[in-house]
Amino acid sequence: MSIRFPRAKTLSSVALGIVIGTGLSMAIGVQADKSSQDTGIPLEDIRTFSEIFGKIKTDYVKPVGDKKLMEGAINGMVESLDPHSGYLTPDMFKEIQIVTDGKFGxxxxxxxxxxxxxxxxxxxxxxxxxxxxxxxxxxxxxxxxxxxxxxxxxxxxxxxxxxxxxxxxxxxxxxxxxxxxxxxxxxxxxxVQSVKSSSLAPGYGYVRITQFQQQTGHDVRIAVQDLVKKNGGKLEGLVLDLRNNPGGVLNGAVEVADLFLDKGLIVYTKGRVADSDMQFKASPSALLKGTPIVVLVNEGSASASEIVAGALQDDTRAVIAGMQTFGKGSVQSVLPMANGAALKLTTALYYTPKGRSIQARGIVPDVEIPTLEEAANQESAADLLREADLSQHLVTDSEDKDVMQVDGPIKEKSRLMIQPLPSELPSPEAKAKEPELPQASNSKPDLVKDFQLRQALNMLKGTATYVSDKGKPAKAPESLSMLLLPRAAGQ
Missing domain, CATH: 2.30.42.10 (PDZ domain)
Structure with missing residues (x-):
């Protein structure tokens, strides 16, 4: 979730684990000597609220404390806005900082x-x-x-x-x-170990980002430099794996994108107030100039992950492969309250460098690669949870020329796909079994079991077999092929 702390002038996107739920806070200032037309405050509705509050206090079957009633009312108000606004108790407010540092219960x-x-x-x-x-x-x-x-x-x-x-x-x-x-x-x-890396094959590196934290940009730089050193001073290609990365600190995502870009916008935000309008730009230097990059994403790639994928896609610096992302494109500002709590309120949308809103749309990959399970059961794959499936998800403004109105899941097809062979699909007996446990955290990526990763490596090697969205053999367009060919630095 993208979170902004207004005074710090920074944006953050917090993957909350199971540690933060929703809530709200309410502050109402009523001037009794002014009408609702003068103040813009719905006085009649507030009177109704007070009447209901009093009736519950006096007539409900059991005594109810004022704090419980007020928090319930606040929760109802904020939860009616969108899935990401919420009230943070003092303990939860403190926990945000722990989460973004990468350690929490x-x-x-x-x-x-x-x-x-x-x-x-x-x-x-x-x-x-x-x-x-x-x-x-x-x-x-x-x-x-x-x-x-x-x-x-x-x-x-x-x-x-x-x-x-x-x-x-x-x-x-x-x-x-x-x-x-x-x-x-x-x-x-x-x-959470934010960054993991290894060599997939001689000359081909792999960097996995599980969650964006404050130090993620630094850790990715070290990982890439270490891969270059281990592969004789040069990489023929890199796979950047953002699958099932629910987001994290936005500054970490900006720093990661900046590692591979040397000019232009990375992301910008737009809201109702001027303080919500911000831009993040790439610095002149970049790693791996001329080295092909494939970014792997899926329906679990959200928020900060989508910022990185969108920036590299718009700049044509990398090929985005995998499945359509989650579509979390809103920014939450954290507004401290007098009682030590905070209101987490959606205040802006973020946009890719070319002005695309990701909200409820996500990033559509350049090359669609399903998992073996998704390929075997396409009906289930189409129903995977995304932002547009959430109740009361934020709908982009149709009057904004940079975006399109979205009021439901967008099921777009990539022009180019990589599909598994029938022999690679799991058998009915295998599909009926309980899911296997993931491998140990320190194990090397398994190219045999991980179809998406194996095909990402094949794309870098030039051995991938593509099909069109109609299932017919297809060639990668020249614009895509050029991205997958090693080039001299600076080209």
Missing amino acids: GLGIEVTAERGFVKVVAPIDDTPAARAGLHAGDLIIKIDNTMVKGLTLQQAVDKMRGEPGSKISLTVLREGQAKPLTFNMVRDQIR
């Missing part, structure tokens, strides 16, 4: 509320949720023995929290699975 999943349930946006690598096998789009229906239906997102999050080492069971519904799946986990102190 929980299970390690980004979640959102959806029609009374809790949906997984993406599990974070090397966390209890990822190791247990939770997937983006999983619908959490039960936490231990408590049904989620009827709980607020904050109540559900509170139940998922706990002391590191304590056990928890989540029951989820998953597309394509006839019965609910149960995942038994042990809560942990989450320490």
Whole structure:
């Protein structure tokens, strides 16, 4: 989630794991001697609110405290805006800074509320949720023995929290699975390793970013420099893996994009107030000039991940491959409250260098590459959770000439695709099995099992086989082919 702290003049995008739910704060100043027309304040509605408040206090079957009633009213107000605005209690406000530093307690999943349930946006690598096998789009229906239906997102999050080492069971519904799946986990102190790297083959490097943190730009620079050194001083190609990266600190994303760009805009934001309009530009120097880059994305790539992918795509610096991204293109400002809490309020949209709004649209890859499971079940793949599927998602302004109005999921087709052979698809028996646990965090990427990564490497090597969106053999257009060919630095 993109978050701005107004006084600091910085933007942040926080992948919250399971640590932050929604809420709100309300401050009403009423001048009794002025009409609602003079003040712009709906006095009649406020009188109605006060009347309902009083009736609950006096007539409800059980006594209810003022704080509970006010927080409930605030929650209802803010939750009616969009899925990302919320009220942060003092403890939650402090926790944001812990999360962006890459260490926090929980299970390690980004979640959102959806029609009374809790949906997984993406599990974070090397966390209890990822190791247990939770997937983006999983619908959490039960936490231990408590049904989620009827709980607020904050109540559900509170139940998922706990002391590191304590056990928890989540029951989820998953597309394509006839019965609910149960995942038994042990809560942990989450320490996210933001950047991982290795060589896929001689001369070909791989950098995986699991979440954008304050130091991610620095860590990616070190990783790339180390790969260059290990490969004789030159890389023939690089795969930048942003799959299932739910976002993080925006400044970290800008720094990563800046590592590969030497001119022009990286991202800009636009809102109702002047303070919301900001621009981030690339510095003159860049790494790996002339080296082909393939950026892998999927439906779990959100927010800051989409900024990086959009910037490199608009600049034609990299080929974007994989599946359409999540579509989280809004900026949240954190407004401190007098009680030590804060209001997280959507105040702007961010745009790619060419003026594309990502909100509810996402980044459409240059080359669509499904996973083997998605290729085997295309119907399920089309229903994967994205921003446009969330209730009350923000709709872009149709009067803005730079964007198009969106009021539903956009199912765009790439002109170019890479599809697995029938022999590569999982058998019906394999599809019926429980999902395999991910590999250990320190293991090398598995090119045999990871079809998308294997094809990204084939693209860099020039051995990929493309098809059109109609399934017929196709050649990569010259503009794309040029991006996949090593060039002299500076060209």
